Amino acid sequence: MKTIDIRDACCLATAGLDKKLQQLTLDEKVEIIISTAVGEKMLLDVAKKEGCKILETKTEGEVISVIAKKESDNTNKECSKTNEEGRKNEEGKKAENCMICGASLEYLETALVVVCNYCGKEEMGYVQCPKGHYVCDECHGKGAFELVKDIAITTDEKDPLSIAELLMAHPKIPFLGCEHALITTASLLAALKNEGSLGVSNEHIAEAMKRTQKQSMPPYCALTGVCGVPIGIGAAFSVILGAACPKDRESAITMHIVARTIDTIANDVGPVCCKSFVRTSLSVGYNVAKEYFNVYLPINMGNISCFHSNKNHRNCRKNKCLYFPKTV
Numbered sequence: 001m002k003t004i005d006i007r008d009a010c011c012l013a014t015a016g017l018d019k020k021l022q023q024l025t026l027d028e029k030v031e032i033i034i035s036t037a038v039g040e041k042m043l044l045d046v047a048k049k050e051g052c053k054i055l056e057t058k059t060e061g062e063v064i065s066v067i068a069k070k071e072s073d074n075t076n077k078e079c080s081k082t083n084e085e086g087r088k089n090e091e092g093k094k095a096e097n098c099m100i101c102g103a104s105l106e107y108l109e110t111a112l113v114v115v116c117n118y119c120g121k122e123e124m125g126y127v128q129c130p131k132g133h134y135v136c137d138e139c140h141g142k143g144a145f146e147l148v149k150d151i152a153i154t155t156d157e158k159d160p161l162s163i164a165e166l167l168m169a170h171p172k173i174p175f176l177g178c179e180h181a182l183i184t185t186a187s188l189l190a191a192l193k194n195e196g197s198l199g200v201s202n203e204h205i206a207e208a209m210k211r212t213q214k215q216s217m218p219p220y221c222a223l224t225g226v227c228g229v230p231i232g233i234g235a236a237f238s239v240i241l242g243a244a245c246p247k248d249r250e251s252a253i254t255m256h257i258v259a260r261t262i263d264t265i266a267n268d269v270g271p272v273c274c275k276s277f278v279r280t281s282l283s284v285g286y287n288v289a290k291e292y293f294n295v296y297l298p299i300n301m302g303n304i305s306c307f308h309s310n311k312n313h314r315n316c317r318k319n320k321c322l323y324f325p326k327t328v
Helices: 017-022 040-049 077-091 144-154 162-167 179-195 202-215 228-241 249-268 274-293 307-311
Strands: 002-005 028-034 052-060 063-070 108-114 122-128
Touching: 002 017, 017 040, 028 040, 028 228, 040 063, 077 249, 122 162, 144 162, 144 179, 162 179, 162 274, 179 202, 179 228, 179 274, 202 228, 228 249, 249 274
Parallel strands: 002 028
Antiparallel strands: 028 063, 052 063, 108 122
């Protein structure tokens, strides 16, 4: 029996599941393996559209295994066409505003039912393009986790801001988004790893990034007041402290650090800018490392001149921002 193992894919469209199922012969059985993050319903919908009958479904941990049999070759051509267009569009993702067309996004107070243009996932969303486009979180940040982690574990830089600026300037990092929370976590821990005093490892960096990714979701910085960037600072120190629910002081310190970071970046709002939050949060992380651990990282806050401001994004605070280029 053939096996289609796509557990590492962020979505079914980019994994090309529909194409793979179309290649099956009548009555041929196949085992399909996906992650629970993608969702069983999406898999079942694609299998049904491609003429496959589900024989068995099994979930173990974060992995879903499905046995299916091809019963019809009447594939849903419209669905295949949509997914193919999604894959083509993904190659030309816009870094600013709507990833599909570049139009300014609408931020909603009440969630609407939306469908991702890339993978076809239907969900409730608070952000959409006025032209009806929508990109789910998985597709929005596709590849960002590995990109940020790889740079973080290989750099020898000890200034967390220098690492963050390098990552924020990368063409695969969107102008706004929770990828900046990952950048915050990775930049701080990479700098502390290279400084050497706290014994931070590459495993610590990866673990803190996973924790950050789990809790940072757009656009909840405004909807709940808890931005993913302070969560990233908290995850970094949580890993260092070994914080866990049964523990006392370690968990309390982590919460105080997150609260302190949120309170500090709240002064940078008007409107929200992820890049500003990263810089300000890392300055808090620098102070925390100094106060709690007596670790002094090199950090050059005064040298920041945000070159992203020349893009004239509507969320840019311009002269109100600490990092807006100073004119002489």
